[in-house]
Structures are given as C-alpha cells and as structure tokens.
Amino acid sequence: MPSLRKLSRRSFIASSAVTVAGSALTPKRLFAQDPVVDSILKDGKVVSREKASWKVRPFPMKQVRLGDGPCTAAMEADRKYLHSLPADRLLHTFRINAGIPSSAQAFGGWEAPDCELRGHYAGGHYLSAVALLYASSGDEDLKKNGDAVVAELAKCQTDLNNGGYLSAFPIEFFDRLRNRDRVWAPFYTVHKILAGMLDMYVHTGNEQALEVAQKMAAWTGSYTGSLSYEHMQRVLGTEYGGMGESLANLYAITGKEYYLAIAQRFDKKQFFDPLAAHRDELKGLHVNTHIPQVIAAARLYELTGDVRYRDIAEYFWDEVVSERSYCTGGTSNHESWNTDPGKLAAELSTNTTEDCCAYNMMKLSRHLFGWKPDARLMDYYERLLFNHRLGTINPEDGTMMYYLPLASGYWKTFGKPFDAFWCCTGTGSEEYAKLADTIYFHDDDSLYVNLYVASHLEWPEKGLSLRQDTNFPEQQGTTLVVSAKSPVQMEINLRIPYWTNGGNVKVNGAELSAFSSPSSYLALNRVWKSGDKIELHLPMRLHTHPMPDDSTVQAMMYGPLVLAGRFDRVSKEMMYGDYEPKPTDQYKVPEIVAEAANPTAWVQSDPKQPLVFHAAGQSDPITLAPLYTILQERYAVYWKVNTKTT
Template identity: 35%
Template sequence: MRTVIGAGGQTKLTDGPAKDRWQLNSRYLRSLSVSNLLRPYRAQAGLWSYSGSWGTTIGAAANDGPENWHWGWESITCELRGHILGHWLSAAARIGRQDAEVAARASTIVAELAGCQRANGGRWAASIPPTYFERLVAGKPVWAPQYVVHKTLMGLLDQYRIAGNEEALSVVSAFAGWFHDWSGKLSREQFDDVLDQETGGMLEVWADLLAFTGDQRAADLVDRYDRPRFFEPLLAGIDVLTNKHANTQIAEVLGAARAWEVTGVQRWRDIVEAFWDGAVEARGTYCTGGSSCGEVWQPAGEQSARLHAVQEHCLVYNMMRLAAVMFGWTGDRRYADYWERNLVNGIWAQQHPDTGMPAYFLPLAAGSRKQWGRPTEDFWCCHGTLLQAHASIDEAALYVDGAGISITQYLNSVTTWPDLFGGGVQLTIAADSEEGVVLGQRQTLHGAAGIQELLSRPLPPRRPNHRVYVVDVRCDRPSRFELRLRVPSWAVGAPMLEIDGESVPVTVDDGWIVAAQVWSRQRIRLTVPSGLSTVRLADRPDTVAVLDGPVVLAGLTSQEPILFGEADEPASFLVPDQERQHSWWRTGTYRTVGQSTGIRFVPLAEIRDEPYTVYFPMRAQRATDREMP
C-alpha cells in the first residue's frame, strides 16, 4: 500500500495557482474567531448566555452582540449549529504547520472543548444536546445530529493525527463512551432505523479511534455503525444510489474504506469497490468529473435533465478523498486522473477566485450563474469542506512505497523526507509557465524578466499546446529508487522526458513513466502535449462540452446556441483568443469561428458572476451550407 504524503508536514506549496487558492482559504479560516466557533459549544455546556440586555448579560458577552455572531447554519437556533468548528479544526491542523497563530488558536479551541466536556459531566462534548439523539431514536424530526457530532469528532481526531494534540484524543475517547452506552441500548433493528438518517462519517471516526487506541469500545462502534441496509444491496449489485442522498452515502463508504485499512476485513474493501463501480464507472460523470444533481445521484447514463444543480461541493471533496484512498490501494492512474479533473473543475471552480467563498452547486445548464456563499451569514456544509479541501490540496500529489515515489499531481511544491531510501530526499515540482501553459497562472518574476531581457531564452511565438513540468531531485546521499511520473489521460500524444538536459527514451506503461536509477542531484523535465477535446452528454450525444487538457471551458453566453462544426474536432469551431497577458500565457481562452454569433470560451474555474453555458448542441453544417452549390 502506498502512503499519502502531506499529512506529516513535509510538503509546502510554492508560488503558483494552487498556493494562491490555498492562501485565499487560509485568510478565510483566520477570519473566523475562536469565540464565534465555540459559541454553540459553550452555550450547550452552560458556559455562555446572552439576553440582549446590559442589565442581565454579564461580562464580555455584553459587548458581543448578534451583529458579530455567525449565522445561517451556525445560528444559535439552528439544529446544525457547531458543525463548522470541526471542519475548522481539521483545516487548522494542516494550515497550522505553517502558521503558528492558527496552531495556537486550534490548541485553545481543543482546550475549551475539553472544558465544555467537563461542564457537561465528563463525556458529552457536542454543540447540540443529547436530547436530539432521543428524538432521532423516537423517529421525531431533527436535523442530522450525528452529522453535526461527526464534524466535531473528525476535527479533534485530525488535531491529534496531524498536530499531535493528545488532549484532542482524550476528548474523543471520553465522548466515545457516551456513544458506546447509547448505541448499546438499541437493538440492531432500532439502530438500523437510526442509521437510515444522515450519519455523516461516524463509521470513519470510530475506525480512526480504533487505529489510534485499540479501544474495544471503538471496535464495538465500528461493528454497530455498519450499514447492512445500504452495504448488502450494494455488494449484491443492486442500485441503491439513484435519487439517494449522495453525500450521506460517500461519507459512509469512506468509513468502510478506513475500516478495511484498520481491520483488514475484506468485506469492507468489497463495499468500497462496489460503490465506486456503481457511483462512477457504471453511472458516468459530468464533463467536470463530478456527480449528483440537487444532492442526489443522477440515474446511470442520464444527465441532460439534471444540469441545474450539479455536484454539491461536499460530494466533490469526499469523492476526491475516496479516489485518493483507492489510488493508494491500487496505484491505478484512473483515480489520479479523476482527482485532477475534480480539483480543477470542482474544488477550484467552486471557490470564488477573489473572495474565496464557496458555491454549493456548480450548475452546468445553459445560462447558469454560480451562487456564492457569504463569509458568516450562511455557513453551509460546503463552507466547511471548502476549508478542508484547500488546506489538504497537497496531500494526494505524492505517494511513496518501498520501491519509489509516484508523482500523481504536478502542483508547484517542495516536499522533504528526512529519512527515505537511506537518506534525506527532496522533490521540487514546478510547472513551466513560459514554455508551457498553467491554469490560473499570473505574473511571475521570471516571466516579467523574460519579456525585458533580449538575450534571454526566446519565448514560444504563440501559446504552447503542451504542459511542461520540472522536477528537481535532491538526495543527501546517492539513492536508488523509482520515480514514477503520471502521464495524464488527457495527453494527446507521446510525452517527452529530459534528465539533466538529455533526452531520455520514454516508455509509458499503464499511464506511467518509470525512471529507475541512482538519484543525487538531477533535474527532470516532462513535456505533456495537450489540446482541445469534447465530452458528450451520455443521453444527448449531439450535445458536447469542450475541455482544454483537464480544464472544462465555459462559453460566456446566457443562451444555448447550436454550434456548427465537427463535434470531435473542437478546432473546427474554436480558435485561440487573448492567449497572452503581459508576461504569461492565458490558459483555456478561445472564441468561436464560423458561427452566426461569436462566443468567448474561458476556463469554468475562472468564472465569477458571469452567465455561462457549458454544454452546446452541435451540427455538422448549417442547412444553408448544404444548399450551396
């Protein structure tokens, strides 16, 4: 099994589009105050109250009125209140490796949660009351209490796993005692009824707790949080996905994946593989790589009637997590390709490039507009997964096993291993934005110098039709290992490889170039040819979306005009447009030719508030063209 790199703190993003997105997210995370994040927890523990009257509100709370509070799903009256803190802790565990202030605030929050737990009697540590679980068992209306508690447990476990906070693990262990007692009082049928309501990732946190502690209570909870009503039909090949709540089911399957890693019981892995087959391989995805519409799975092979509320952000994030897990199990390139397409056309496309706010859905219908959340007035679930997704963006880029290192994503970064293959190893990855194209690239010092210095290396005369990745390998001592480079499925020709400036014969095996040698101080240069391609709607094959490499393009129009040209040859109706901006190449900018109305195309990930259309009906030629002699 391969090990994902990043969670140990060895990877740091360097200047480039991924770091830009990471920094946007980090600024948002830092903008959320400790007092607001903790408010529902302290209120539940009897440690905070507010009357609105200076005569009865005591202490600092008197100056902390509702105008400063979190609202939306974090409103003190909402049954989901407190969910965002768990996401925040998870993201802060990662961001805190590079930001001491964030790390300190996270430690403060963990200590405060421990204080709330003590005030609640030593076990309960949630932002909602235990009575919500009584309502759940009784079948009375209540909004996803297990989902809310899962977020708290997840955030605490990430603080332990990544930040090394022992107190966080102690809080979870004590809280697990409450869940062990509560669930132990219910019959299997009663508990299955409970699990038919949204459970979040509770199975995953119990598997994590079992891995960290070996506690028998955690093992019991893993068994109890099994989902036979969902998992058994899934294993039998029955469709239990169509029109079901997608983000609920992926969270449960991530729990099965973690349970397999911890217990080794094959059934858990079989569940995961059956789910992937049903959710992705047999069902198909949209051009973005995403799935679901209106929070539920679309029918297999049917997309055209469900383009209005595509790919809930949370589902994109969780499916990417599963793809990363399955790549770690198998090394199969398709999971890395899936992860990349969803990063570019999901996680990045659903983060506002200027404000950093999330879009709950990514509509793909004609004339769509993205609907952006607000910093403190909404707090959808997607605000939470936004925090996590961008904080963990580096964690699926590199994998290590006993034979070598796999580079799955070419994100500008530096990764250091203090002891790997007999010594220290460092990999620096950078996309060359002068010789190749890079989505989201902006001005660099190198690029600015390149347009001034007449004796510097000449620039390509026009926008390159390839992407160039430079990998620098540095070893403390000469070390032999494999360096495996992913050749993406969107490559339109044979890649080229240079090591220290010398061309190297290339063999691509199952999507990988394997360079096995003694490494010390080498520079690798990988050139991957890219170009335009189209993806057809599964149930309307005359309607296509256009991609530039892995990047989905959107037409800046509020209409759904018919485009004339060859559907499988986008160059028959699109030509480069606005390809150069000062000192960098603009990626994915095109305009139509030979059409009655001109339309500009840009990357979907760069759309802000403009109306756009992604899928276009195609015709080979106009009727008037056929009538001409």
C-alpha cells in the same frame, strides 16, 4: 480496474559506477497510513493496526509545501477566511448549550443558534481545517486559535456532564433521533466535531483533543449500544456523516477495539448489501449522505482486512465515476442521484454537483489509490481538483460555493462570510487546507508524482528533496529537480494523464526514446543525484465530453480542463448569499454548429493568451476559458451541438 501499466525501462537503468543502493541508505520503515501518519511520526515509533496496508502512502503533510500557483492562491484565501473567525464567536452556541455565559455575537447560517446543525463548523470543520492548514503551512497563529477552541470545548464537555456528550445543541436531539421524530442530522454534526478533534491530535499533537474525542466516542458507544441492531439500522436512516470512519480512526490511534466495534454499528446494511453484490441501487439516494459511508467502508477494510468492505468501496467508486459523474468529475443533482446509471443529459440544473461530494470522492479515491496505485484514480482526482475544487472558493475572501451549477447560462454563488457555514463551507475549508497532500505518494523504494502542482518535497529517509517547478495548467508539463545528500537509487513514477496527446520526457536534457501510454505511470529507475532534472512535456488537446445518454449535449475540454463559455458579468449582490443562482434568471446560450468529422474545430485557441479560446463559425462570438478561472460571469459548460456533415 485496469492494472497499473508501466513503461518497460530496460534501457534506463542507470549504469553509473555509483553503487549505493537506496535500501542500503535507508532502513525499511513502515509508515502508518493516512490519516494517522503524522501522529506516528510524532511519537517516533511505528504503530500500525492496519490489516490491509496502503501499498503507496502520502508523505506527512509538513514535508510537502506548495509553490506559487492556483493551489496556493486557494489555500491563502482559505487561510484568510479561517483567520477571520474569532474563537469566542465559534464557541458561542457550545457555551450556551453547556450553561456557560457567552456574550459573543452569534454567527448566522448553519451556525445560527436556532439551526439544528449548529456546531458542525464551529467545533468541527473549523478544527479540521486549522489542523490541516497548520500541517501544510506551519501557521502557528491558527494552531493557537484551534488549541483555544479545543480547550474551551473540553470545558463544555465537562460542564455538560453527560457521559462525554459534546455538542452545541441539547442531547434531546438524540431522543428525537432514537424515536424517529423529526430532527435534522445530529450524528452528522457530532461526526464533524469528532473528526475535528482527531485532526487536531493527529496534525498538531493536541493531546486534549484526543481525550475529548475518546469521551465523545464513549458517549456514542453508550447511546448506540442501548439500541437493538434493527433499531440502529432505522437510526441510520438519518444522515450521519463519517461516524464510522472517525471511530475507526480512533481505534487506529488508540488500539482500543471497542471503538472499532462502535464504528461498525454505523454500517448501513440496506446501502452496503447491493454494493457488495455489485448492484447499482443508488437512484433516489442523497449523495453526500452516502459517500462518507463508503469512505468508512474503505477504512474498515484497512483495519479489519474484510474484503467485502473493499469490494463495496471499489464497486461504488467505479459506478459513480463511470456512470454518475459530469465532465468536472462532480456528481449529484439537487443533492441526489435521481436516475438510472448513465442518464445525465436531463440532469443539468442550478443545483448540480454539490461541493461536499467532490471533497468526499477525492477522499475515497485516495484510499483506493493507496491500495493499488492506478493512474485512473489520479486522473479522476485531477479532474475534480482543476475543474471543481479550484474555482469554487472565492479568491478574494475565501467564501465557498455550495453547488457548481452545470446548466448553461447561470453563474457562481458564494456564501456570506459569517452567515453561511454550509456543509460545503466546511468541507471547502478543509479541502483548501490540504491541497498538498496528494501531489506525491511513495513506497519504500519509489516515488509517485501524481499531480502537476508547483511544490517542494522533503524525503529525509532518502536524504532527498524534490522541487517541482511548473505553471501547470498554463504550462503543458512540469520540471522536477532533485537534491540528494548522496546519490540514491529509486524509481520516480510520473503520471501520464488520460488526456495527453503524446508527450516526452527528458532527463538532464536528454530525451528518452520511450514514453508511456495515457492513464499510466512512467517509471524512471536510476541512481539520482543532486541537480538531476526531469522535464516532462504533456501536450494538451481539445476533446469533447458528451453526455452518456445524449451525444448532442457536449462539454469541451482542453487537457484536464473543462472549458466554459464566458458571458455577461453579474453583480456582487447576485454572487453572494444563496446556495444557487435564481433558476428563472437564465441567459440563453447559443446552440453550436460543429463538424461531424472534427467536433472540436469550432473552438480555436487565442494566439496571444494562454488558455483562452474563441468559437469559430458560430452565429455569435463566444470566448471560452477554464471553468475554474470564471468567477463573476455567467457561463456555459454543456452545449447543445448540432452536427453538420461536409
């Protein structure tokens, strides 16, 4: 990976007479790292089991609050949806499985009583989402509902009386898994419940959830411990989510090395070995089965110090981002990698870029960024956030998409509120509950402003708070205002994105003579005092994103935003219920004529409306807008472009 580039700041070290240094004000405090950070603060003492610590870390989520903007709108839609889910309905299949009477109305979709994944959302993603939303917004009512679900699931676990087993389906599913008989993905489901319990402990302090998780881990240890290494490797042929990651996190929380050993039983040799040797053998693999395994490798690197795990994670990230991702940052087609590296032009369909893959690639990016704060990682994170995550939750009711179709002429489809509960409903519920968690990172002496999202940060160890005022991406930049109890020296690093076209920064109204190159951090080191204001201007420009294997198939981007052609409106019936739009119902999108010397000239901005564009010189009028703003219309992201030379 390219190294972190910083502006030479020789002319910008403050020469103020204030002599208070940051390190004199705040004792160096070692924070444990994500995702255990909140539990450590709650205990008021430092316990770090990491052998390889993050160089930069996120803030505890309760110290960052979102301001008005598209992220808050997405979070509020998510909150509304989570509030619509009553505990009794969530618990129904768990209770039936444990022999506890339940007359609640069963959910449908992947939570239906006959679905083999039942419980993954109701006792898993739901708890994670509630915990994360509590951490990022302080929603006490949701926490109460989460606590009630944990307490009732603990009863189910007791009544099941099977060594800590907890699920909404019978333990017989695991016999089928062991015997390699047909079964969907029992460990995948158990992982969601385990992760939900850990999130409830870490983010809300629910001790009972940690007890439930430890009992589940004991059962997992017993089940996996009874299998030979070879037998376990065969079991790993069935999707198992992030079992390795959650068990590693359980070790990080408790210090019980047994959990770390169980976590490593989920290392799939056949998948890890080629990655460790820097060979892309991803073709043919189911994408969202495998990204969580790499997240587990990242976590195991941190907890064991074994650099092979780090190598696996970094090579994988580079390969997926550079060879297997579309303009949105999304990856997968029909849930798989179907081609050799860099072959994407024929991989446009109604089933591209499953949402869970975006969720998990963002999660993986955070680990890599923690190890080494490279702006390229946050450029990618921003690409996914603004093009794939915003715009795949329905702002009206909080329902989620499954795929984000990138074949032209289709539309977005959303699950019905109580009859979907897809994997992507689950990861979506979590995603929009934690949109504030990556905006800022820090180390002992510096702050990283990664994302331009209206928000407020509290940093009590520095006696400092920071307000970010921005209407980004409608506004091409941001303003940061410092509040400090007393002046504090530190470095504020601003991400200068890959897409910017020049730019400048002003501190207290004075423009700095230097700037930083795209895809780097601009470091501002001085003594900061209350009222100090940073104004960052990041001009956006149009640029094309051609397919790596066919430059005549192109997407158009403006700054970080994928622009989509906006076509006919679809009905509500067409919007709801299915994983993807009907493949046969495609609107024929016109081909584009562009100039070889100026390939973006066919798109021109609307002088009156921000982020609205019009095609020029084409046979049909076309309006373009950011993909994330399109909800109920057919759209086109990739265009067939015929180039003319003049």
